[in-house]
Amino acid sequence: MNQSENMKQKLLLTFLITILISMNIFSQYQPGTIAGSLKSDDKLTTASSTIALCRAADSAVLFSTSPDTESNYFFYSVSKGKYLVKVTSTLAETYYSKPFIIDSLKKTIRLEPIALVPRRPVTLDKVVVTAKRPLLEQQIDRVIVNVDAMISATASNALEILEKTPGVSVELSGGISLNGKNNVMIMIDGRPTNLSATDLTAYLRSLPGGTLDKIELIDNPPARYEAAGNAIINIKLRRNKLQGFTGSFSAGANQGQYFRTNEVLNLNFNRNKFSVNSSVGYNRDAGSVKNNGGRSYYANDGKIESELRSVNSSRSQGDAITGRITIDYAANKKTSYGAIINLNSRNTDDHQLYANSQLNDKGLSDSLSLGVTDFNTRWRGGGANLNFLHKYNAQGRELSADLNYLRYTNRGIQSLTNSFRDVDDPGIYNDQFSYNLPSVLDIYSGQIDYVHPLERKARIDVGFKTSQVTNDNELSVIGSPPASGLQGRDKSNHFIYRETISALYINTRKDWRRFGLQLGLRMEYTVSDGDQLGNQQVARSTFKRDYLNAFPSLFMTYKLDTTNTNFLDLSYSRRIRRPNYQMLNPFEIFVDNYSFSSGNPYLLPQYANQLELKYRYKKYFGIGFQQGFYNNVIFQITETREKVFVTRPQNVAKGRISAVSINGMIPVAKWWNINVSGGLYRLKLTGGTTEGKLDQEAFSIRGSILNQFTLGSGWSAETNGYYNGRDINGQRSIDPRYRINAGVQKKILKGKGSLRLSLEDVFYSWKTRDETRNLANAISYNTSQGDTRRIAMGFTWSFGKETSSRKRSLNENSASEEKSRVD
Template identity: 40%
Template sequence: MRPTFAIFITLLSFVQVYGQDTTKPKQVQLKAIEVTSKKPLLEQNIDRTVVNVDAMISAASSNTLEVLNKTPGVTVDQNGNINLNGKGVLVLINGRTTYMSGQDLANYLKGLPGSTLDKIELMDAPPAKYDAGGGAVINLRLKKSTILGLTGNISLSANQGIYARTYDNINLNYNYKKMNWFGSLSYSRDASYDEDKTNRKYFTNDLDVYLVSHIRGRSNTKGLRLGMDYNVSAKTVIGFEINGQQRPSIYTRDYTSKTNTDSSSTGFTYSDASWKNFSSNMNFLHRFNDKGHELSADASYITYNNHDLQDLNNDSYFFHYNLLSDMKIFAAKADYVHPIGIEAGVKSSFVKNNYDSRYLNEKIMQVDSNSNHFIYDENINAAYINARKQWKRWGAQAGLRIENTNLRGKQPGNTAIAPSLFHRSYTQAFPTVFISYKLDSAGNHTLSWNLGRRVNRPNYQQLNPFVAFENSYTYATGNPNLRPQTNYRTELKYQYKQWLGLGVQYNWFKDIIFTLSDVVDNIYISKPQNVAKGYIAMVLLNLSLHPAKWWDLNVNIMAGGMKLNGQAYAAPMNYGTYSARVRLYNQFNLSHGWSAEASGDYSGRNVNGQDVINPRYIMYAGIQKKFWNNQATLKLNAEDIFHSAGQNDHSEGVKDSYYTHRGIFDSQKIGLAFTYRFGRETFARKRNHSDNTADQEQERAK
C-alpha cells in the first residue's frame, strides 16, 4: 500500500505546483464590461462540463454540428448521429428539446452557425429534472446579453473544401428598464459531398458485388430568432421567444454496381426539398425570495414541415415521389424549487407525426405498394422530485422521475397493403443518486459517485414500416415493434479544481437498438431491431494544463472496452472490442492580439451493430488577430488537414455475406471568419432568470 500512497501524494503535489486554478473570479471593469481574464475552453461543474464556444477559433467559420464534433467527449458519425462518451444524447437548445434526431437533427444543426453559440453544456449523468430520453444530455446555449443599452455582434464567414460554404449571423440585444429584447438573423449556404465504396461477398452463390455511390447536396438556410424578457416586478419575470428556420435543399445521388459475373447497373436519385420549422415559447418565473425559492412554468408549440420531390431511376424502372411530412408538438411544464434542497416538477408533451409518401406514375398518384402513409401520435406525462443536502464535506442528491408514455401508430393501407395499427402504454421510473466528498477543507480535491437509469427511445421514422429503395442491392425499412433501449450507468470520479478530472464509468444496456441488415435474394434489407444487451466500461481523463504563460493545453482521454451479447437474424452477436478516444486541444496566446490553436483527435476501433469501424484521426489548426480595441476579430482555420476523417469499416455477423466499406466526405476545408462586437456597454443587470425553464423534447424526428 505504501508505494501506491506515495505515487498518489506525488501526483497531488504535481497538481498543486503546476495546475492552473481557473476557478478564481474574473476581473470586470464596470465602465466597459471588459473581462481581463480569458475564458477557458472547459469549465468543470458538479453535474456538467461547460464548453465556452468563443474559446474555439474555428467555431465562427463552422456550423454547430462541426463545433460539436470538436467538443471533448462528443462524437458525430458519418450519418450525423451524436454521442457523448459512447452514449446517445438528448439535444436541447436553451434547455428545450429539439424533437429531432438522426439526419434531421444533423441537417438542422448544419444550418445553425457556430457563431450563434455561447456555451455547450455536457451532462453525462443528468439529474431527474431532465427528460429520461437519451443516455446523456447536450444543451446548446445561444447568445443572449443582459447588458444595458443596445449591443450586438456580427459574424461573417466562408470556408472552401470541394465546395464553398458560408455561415453568417447577426445578434442584437436591447435592454432598457424592465424589458430585455433579443434576436438574431442567420444565413447559411451549406454543401456536401460523400463518396461510398462497398465490396460485398455472398457466400451461398459465390457472388461479388462492387457498389460506388456519390452524393452531392446544397442547401440555403435562413433563420430568425426573437424574444423578450419583461420584469413585471423585482420578483417576477415573464417572457416569450419565437424561432423560425427555412431550408430549401437539393441533393443528387448516383450509384454504379458491378459483379464478378460481368453484370452491371447504374442509378440516379434527385431530391428537391423544402424544410420549415417554427417554434414559440412563453415562460414565467417568480422568485419568492433571494435564497433560491422560486416557481417557473412555460409552454412551447413547435412545427416541422418538409416537402420533398424525389426522382429515383435505374436501368429498369423509374420512381417519382412526393414525400410530405408534418410534425406538431405541444409541451408544457412547471418546476418548483425550495431552498431547503427540494425541487419538483411536472410536464406533458403531445407529438403528432404525419408521413405521407406518394408514388406518382406519369404525374398521377398511384395507390399501390409503392405508396405509404404513416401516422404516429405520442403523449408523455412526467413528474419528478429531487432532494439534495450539503454538509461540511459531504454532499448528497437523490431524484426520481416517473414517465408515462402513450403511443399510437397507424398505416391506413391501400388496395395493395393491408392497414396496420399498434398502440402501447407503459410507465417507467428513473432514479438518480449522487454523492460527493471533499477531501480537504478548501474543497480543491473532490470524490464523487453517481448512479442513474435512462432510456433511448426509437426515433419516429424508425417506427415507420415503409420499405425505401436505395439501390438495386439495398433496401431500408422501419420497425413499429421497437422497444426503448434501457441504459444503466454508474461512475466514480476524482476532481482537482479545474485542472484534473479522473473517472471510472460502467454502462450497462438492455434492448440495444441497432440497424441490422438481412440478406434476401442478394439484397441487403436494413431494419432497426432490439437485438442485444451489453456493457461499456471505461476510464475518462480530462487535464487542463498550463505548460507556459502563453500555452494552454486540454487533454481528453476515454479508454475502455465494450461487449455485445445478442442475435442478428441467424448470426450471433457475441463480440466486443477495446478502444480509446484521445483529443488534444492547444491554445497559444501570442502578443499584439494574436492567438492560435491546434488540435487533434484519435478514435480507436469501434463496433456499431454489424459494423466494425477501423481507427482514424483528424487534425485542425487556426489563428486569429484581434483589433479595433478587441471589438473585431479575424480568424483563419484549417479543418481535417490530412483528409483523414473518412470511415473504413467491415461487417461482423451478416448472414451468408461479408462486406468492406470506405466512406469519405468533404471534410478538408480552409475557412475565414470576421466577427465584430458593437454597441455601448454599461453595466450588467443582476438577474437570475434562465431560459432553461422550458425544458426538453424535440429529439427523435429522424
C-alpha cells in the same frame, strides 16, 4: 387487476408518499430575515447595484436581489448559518460586509447602511478584453466547453463544432455519441431538438457557429431532465445581459471541394424591466461524400458464391435562415415573464450517383446497375415559448412554468433513375420513379417546477411535465420501383404517430461541510399509437402501447480538502431510449437494386443503467471511471433477402460500456496551455438478430489534444488533433481514424473584433472504414470520405454601449424531449 396495473399503482403510491413526507418537512421550516440599505450620492449607482447573500465559509452566492426605490433590500426565509453580504455595481466598487449569524436566537438581522464608493461608468467601446475563457470547465454533473475558445468556431457550423468538441464523435451519417455512448439527446438552450439523425444533421449544419456560446456535456443527467437519451449535449446560444444596446456580428467562409459561408447578427436591448435579445443567421452549406464498398456472398460450405462492387458519390448544397427573438419582462423584484420565438427555413438539394457491379464466383461481371437520385427538401420550422418565474424569497424558493409549441413541415421530392443490364441479355432496362414525401409534426408541452429550500443547506425540487406529439408522414410513389426480388411492396404509405408523455419528478439535495448528496426520482407514463392507413396492396395496420417507468438518480460529492480544490463525485442514473417516430413505420423504401430500408412497428424502448466515479481538481481537471449496462439495445440491423440487403431497426442485444475518461487543462507556460480529453473504452454487445447470433467486442481509445498559444500583440494560435479508435455499432465494426486542425487569430478594432484563419483536416485523414458482420452467408464493407479538408476565414465584431449589469436571465429550458425524435 393484472400485474402491470399493480406495478403502476405501487410506483405512483411511492411517489405520492415521498411528496407528502417532503411537505411535512416544509411545515416545520422557520426561516430568518435579513434587511439593509444602500447609500450613495447618485441614485443610479444604488439602482444599478446587485446585492448577494453569500455563505461566509467560501463566499458562495446563495441568492441575489436588487434595491427598492428607497435603496432598501431584504432577504427572506434564510436558514440558520453564517453569512455575508456582497454588493456589486458597474458604477461602484465591490463591497463585502462582515460575517454575521442567523440562528434560533437571532432570526432577524438589520445590517448597517452600506456606503457605496462610486467609480466612473464603463462603456463597451473602451473595453479591451484580455482574459480568455478556458476551453473546458469541470462541474459536478457536466463538462462545459466554451465555444469561443476554438479559433475555428466562427467559420464553422454547429455540427462541425460538435465534431471538434472533446469526447464527442460524429459519423458521416449524422450519428452523435458522447464518451462512447450512442443515442445522445441534443438540446438547444435546455430544449431537446427531437429530430431524427438525418434532420438533426441538416439542422446543426444550418446553425452558424457564431450563435453558439457554450456546450454542456452531461453523462448522467439528474431527475429534472427527461429520462430519454444515454447522455445529453446541451448547446447554449449567445445572449447578452448587459444593460443598454449591444450587439455582435460574425461572418465565416471556408473552401474545400465546395464553398460555404455563415453569418450571424445578434442585437440586444436591455433597459430597466425589459430585455429583448434577437439574432438572425444565414448559412450556405455544401459538401460531398464518396463511398467505395462491396459485398461477398458465401455458400453453405464457406466458398464465395458471388460478389458485389459498388461506387457511390453524393453532392449536397443548401441555404438556411435562422431567426430568434426573446423578450423578458420583470414585473417586479420577484416575478418575471418571458417569451421566445424561433423561426427556421432550410432548402437543400442532394444529387447522388451510384454504380453496382455483380460478379460471379469466378470474379467476372454478370450484371451492372447504374442509378441517379435527386432529393429536394423544403423544410420549415417554428416554435413559441411562454415562461414565468416567481421568486418567493431570498433563500431560493421559486416557482416556474413553461408552455411550448413546435411545428415542423417538410416537403420533399426524391427522384430516381435506375438502369440495369445483364450480360446474358443485350437489353438495358430503365426505371424512373419518384417519392413524394410530405410530413407535418406538432409538439405541445407544458411544465411546472417548484424549488423549496430547507434548513441546514438542503433543498427539494418537484415538477410536472406533459407533452403531446402528432407526427403525420405521407409517402406516395410515382412510377414503379424495380422489384429486385422483393415482390408485393406497397407503392404508397400514410403513417400517423401520436404520443403523450406525462412525468413527475422529485429531487432532494443536502450539503454538509464536506459532503453533498442529491437523490432524484422521475416517473414517466407513456401512451403511444401508430396508424398505417394502408393501400390497395397492404392492409391497414395499427398498434398501441402504454407503459409506466421509474427513473432514479443519485449524485454524491465529497470535498477532499477545505479549500474547494479536490473533489470526489459518484453518480448513477437510469435512462430510456424511445424509438424514433419514423423507426416504427414499416414501409419499405428503395435505395438501390440491392438495398432497401424500413421501420419496425414492434420496436421496444431501450433502457440503460449508468454509474460513474469521478475525481475533479477545481474546474480544470477530471478523471472518471464509468460503467454502463444496456437492455433492448436498438441498432439498425441488415437482413439478407435473396442477395438484397434490407436494413431496419431491431432490439438485438444487451450492451456494456466500461470506460476511463479524462478531461483537463495543463498550463505549460504563461503563453501555452494544453487541453487534453480522452478515454479508454471496452464495448461489448451480446444477443441475436434475424440473421443469427450477435457477439461483438472492441477495446478503443478516443482522445483529443488542443494546444493554445498566446503570442502577444493580440495574436494567438492553436493546433488540435483528434483520434477515434475502433468502434462497434450493431453489426458494424468501424476502423480507427484521426484528423489534425490548426488556426491563428488576431484581435483588431481595439479588442472588439477578431480575424481568424484555420485549416481543417490538414492530412485529409478523416475517413470511415467499416465492415458489417453477423449476416447470413454474407459480409459487407465500405469506405466513406467526406469534404473535410478546408481552409476557413472568420471575422467577429462586438459593438454597443454598456451602462450596468443585467440582473436576471430568462427561463427557457423546458421544451420537451419529443423534438429529438422527429423524422
